[in-house]
Amino acid sequence: MKIVVVSAGLSSPSSTRLLADRLTAATLAHVDAEPEVIELRDLATEIAQHLVTGFPPARLAAALDAVAAADGLIAVTPVFAASYSGLFKSFFDVIDKDALTGKPVLLGATGGTARHSLVTEHAMRPMFSHLRALVLPTAVFMASEDWGDEGPAQRIARAGAELARFMAPLARHAAPDLDTAAALAPRSRTGAITSVGAKHGIEVVPFEQRLAALGAG
Structure with missing residues (x-):
């Protein structure tokens, strides 16, 4: 600095x-x-x-x-x-x-x-x-x-x-770029991103929703 x-x-x-x-x-x-x-x-x-x-x-x-x-x-x-x-x-x-x-x-x-x-x-x-x-x-x-x-x-x-x-x-605390945010986001066992701040422009997909979608398929 x-x-x-x-x-x-x-x-x-x-x-x-x-x-x-x-x-x-x-x-x-x-x-x-x-x-x-x-x-x-x-x-x-x-x-x-x-x-x-x-x-x-x-x-x-x-x-x-x-x-x-x-x-x-x-x-x-x-x-x-x-x-x-x-x-x-x-x-x-x-x-x-x-x-x-x-x-x-x-x-x-x-x-x-x-x-x-x-x-x-x-x-x-x-x-x-x-x-x-x-x-x-x-x-x-x-x-x-x-x-x-x-x-x-x-x-x-x-x-x-x-x-x-x-x-x-x-x-x-510099804001991470989009790629960094995606890399650091928690993932479900299927690899889907389950939690990312809205400011990064990535849609949040709850685990239960992802699981239900897999069952329907």
């Missing part, structure tokens, strides 16, 4: 990247996955070019493909004017409209004061819901004074565990 981490921090190092790393570590404590970090500040020029031309340069195209192929996404932005940053929004403006459908997404944000703590709810969550992502219940906001406190650390741990839990079924 693969986790893609999108960080919109502008400085290096940045508190946004630090939060992204902590959320990643909290997730990897519960699931075996390969992380890939996308630093949007390195793609700012390419994002602007794509917005103007409609064609992504190679590096941006690779980043967009990575997000689309990820089993889980961690998205973290600094707060600007009480919302996500323009760079953060621009990246998700150019992503394919179906790339995030059903994908579990963990939200994070950083800001100077706790007054911006609801940015994950009033700005980020509606945006990802519009993209049809599966937005996790727990989002994490870190103000400057929060670093080192136990409360945010517990919230980060809970958020990481949630992402891992939502990612795991994607690997373990």
Whole structure:
């Protein structure tokens, strides 16, 4: 499995990247996955070019493909004017409209004061819901004074565990194809399929009905 981490921090190092790393570590404590970090500040020029031309340069195209192929996404932005940053929004403006459908997404944000703590709810969550992502219940906001406190650390741990839990079924419970369903279905002694879910398009033939048909023949 693969986790893609999108960080919109502008400085290096940045508190946004630090939060992204902590959320990643909290997730990897519960699931075996390969992380890939996308630093949007390195793609700012390419994002602007794509917005103007409609064609992504190679590096941006690779980043967009990575997000689309990820089993889980961690998205973290600094707060600007009480919302996500323009760079953060621009990246998700150019992503394919179906790339995030059903994908579990963990939200994070950083800001100077706790007054911006609801940015994950009033700005980020509606945006990802519009993209049809599966937005996790727990989002994490870190103000400057929060670093080192136990409360945010517990919230980060809970958020990481949630992402891992939502990612795991994607690997373990992928819907079988028709041939697999038929092969795994229970059979009567005559070889007839006696139980297969209706979603696979196979008619269910109860054992008693099959037995009666054999007797009539």
